[in-house]
Amino acid sequence: MKNQLFTAIKLSLACFILLVVIYPLAVLGIAQFTPNKGDVDFVKVRDKIVGVRQIGQSYTQAKYFWGRPSAVNYDAGVSGGSNKGPSNPDYIQTVQARRDTFLVHNPSVKANEIPAELLTASGSGLDPHISLQSALVQIARVAKARNHSTEIIQKVVMNSLEKSPAGTPFVNVLELNLALDRL
Numbered sequence: 512m513k514n515q516l517f518t519a520i521k522l523s524l525a526c527f528i529l530l531v532v533i534y535p536l537a538v539l540g541i542a543q544f545t546p547n548k549g550d551v552d553f554v555k556v557r558d559k560i561v562g563v564r565q566i567g568q569s570y571t572q573a574k575y576f577w578g579r580p581s582a583v584n585y586d587a588g589v590s591g592g593s594n595k596g597p598s599n600p601d602y603i604q605t606v607q608a609r610r611d612t613f614l615v616h617n618p619s620v621k622a623n624e625i626p627a628e629l630l631t632a633s634g635s636g637l638d639p640h641i642s643l644q645s646a647l648v649q650i651a652r653v654a655k656a657r658n659h660s661t662e663i664i665q666k667v668v669m670n671s672l673e674k675s676p677a678g679t680p681f682v683n684v685l686e687l688n689l690a691l692d693r694l
Contacts, residue, residue, distance in 0.1 A: 554685055556692075562685045563587075567639040570688060573616060573656035576641070576649050576668075578684035579628050580609055583636035590635045606630045619651045643672065643680040646687065659694065667691055 542549025552564035562568055567578045567585050582593035595602035609630045610622060626645045646668045654664040671687045672680045 554689065556689065561689070563639075564683060564685060565639055566637050567633075568685055570684065573652055575688045575691070576646055576653060576682075576684055577613075577629065578641055579638045580630070580632045581636040581638075582632040585637060587637055590637050592632055592634045592636060617649065617652045620648050624648055639683055639685060640673075640681045641684055643668075643682065646682050653691065657691065657694070663694070664691070667694065 539549065546552075553560045554562045554564055566587050567581060569581070569585055570577050583589050583591055593602065593605075595605075597603075610625060613625055613629060614620065614622060625648060626642060628642060629645050629648075647665070650661050650664045650668065654661045657664070667690050668682060668687065671682045671690055673682065674680055
């Protein structure tokens with residue numbers, strides 16, 4: 512019994528040191544090599560915080576580009592996906608409802624032209640980015656709502672492009688919508 516107790520105490524102490532001291536320090540050290548050194552990247556407009564660059568937000572107005580749907584309503588405190596598979600009837604119904612809503616607000620787009628990322632939630636439910644294709648299919652709606660030409664809106668999209676390490680172009684939805692508000 513004494514041996515088991517002593518072993519349990521040693522294991523608990525080892526886990527404490529590993530998980531409470533070493534792991535957090537390792538993550539903090541790695542974060543120092545990221546652009547913001549692990550800090551939150553608040554986006555401000557006229558000294559007022561309007562969002563966080565790394566967390567998606569809900570946009571439903573026609574004058575804004577829409578991001579990926581979120582299974583957690585963009586709540587960073589409870590990030591996660593829906594955990595429903597592609598054959599789940601509830602999930603199929605949710606995706607169809609998203610498709611129908613998108614088509615109502617984007618009448619110039621055909622159902623097969625909608626990128627899957629605009630119909631399916633990301634794994635975290637917080638994805639702040641959309642692909643270039645997802646932005647391009649929304650240009651007509653945004654241009655009409657803002658009473659601008661599609662060429663002007665497309666130029667804003669192209670000026671907002673970023674590239675992933677693999678070279679895939681994408682846009683940060685918050686940054687793109689703020690660029691539109693500056694027009």
